[in-house]
Amino acid sequence: MILLKLLSRSNWGIILAAFCFINYSPGMTLANTESVGWVDAKVLSDAVRVVEEIDVMRSKLAKSIDPEEIKVDQETFAMVCKPVGMQAKKIAQKKGWKFRQLAMKYRNPKNKADHQGIKAMEKFKGEPELQGFWTIESKLGKKGFRYFKRITVEPACLNCHGKKENRPDFIKSKYPDDRAFGFSSGDLRGVYSISFLEK
Numbered sequence: 001m002i003l004l005k006l007l008s009r010s011n012w013g014i015i016l017a018a019f020c021f022i023n024y025s026p027g028m029t030l031a032n033t034e035s036v037g038w039v040d041a042k043v044l045s046d047a048v049r050v051v052e053e054i055d056v057m058r059s060k061l062a063k064s065i066d067p068e069e070i071k072v073d074q075e076t077f078a079m080v081c082k083p084v085g086m087q088a089k090k091i092a093q094k095k096g097w098k099f100r101q102l103a104m105k106y107r108n109p110k111n112k113a114d115h116q117g118i119k120a121m122e123k124f125k126g127e128p129e130l131q132g133f134w135t136i137e138s139k140l141g142k143k144g145f146r147y148f149k150r151i152t153v154e155p156a157c158l159n160c161h162g163k164k165e166n167r168p169d170f171i172k173s174k175y176p177d178d179r180a181f182g183f184s185s186g187d188l189r190g191v192y193s194i195s196f197l198e199k
């Protein structure tokens with residue numbers, strides 16, 4: 001377990017940790033492994049890479065907004081979380097993955113965390129240095145892998161996820177049941193989740 005924890009501090013560690021866990025063979029390395037059961041090893045590392053890219057994309061877009069210069073409105077939204085959601089959807093469709101962003105304090109009810117998502121968020125809260133981890137999940141009698149990565153609030157996110165009263169008007173009107181406010185920089189905002197089920 002200690003080995004798994006140490007390894008999980010880097011992306012490759014996460015993958016390697018998943019391999020060791022799944023195969024019960026701690027000596028195995030990525031180099032000599034081509035598949036983990038029914039999943040190609042490359043698919044697992046690809047998933048981790050894609051999630052990182054999506055996270056960097058949102059961070060860059062959020063930083064590009066300066067509320068002093070532009071009014072944060074519907075059009076600005078089109079420049080931050082919307083393209084992120086669209087990109088995640090596009091990749092998921094192309095690759096055949098289930099790729100979601102989940103939150104307990106969600107803005108779009110479609111992103112409400114399921115039971116496993118809530119458990120993942122609790123794990124991230126309890127282990128502040130943990131960035132991502134794999135779990136094994138079964139659904140409808142099929143085996144599956146699921147990867148979770150933490151989503152952290154940055155100062156630039158507070159334009160739209162900060163104080164309730166400071167939210168842009170379009171958010172107040174478009175999301176009447178909004179719960180995704182009141183965050184501070186460094187808080188856990190939610191998780192990315194990618195899952196694969198046995199075909």
Ligand code: HEC
Pocket residue numbers: 058059062065072076077080081082085101102103105106107108109111151152153154156157158159160161171180189190191
């Ligand atoms: C311009 C306003 C704006 C900024 C800046 C912004 N967000 Fe969002 N965010 C939104 C809106 C609006 C939604 C709802 C999207 C939808 O309808 O799917 C959202 C949704 C999300 C979601 C999906 C879960 C949910 O609650 O529905 C996450 C996760 C998220 N934002 C994280 C962030 C992070 C992290 C940052 C900073 C790096 C950030 N956001 C910056 C407006 C913003």
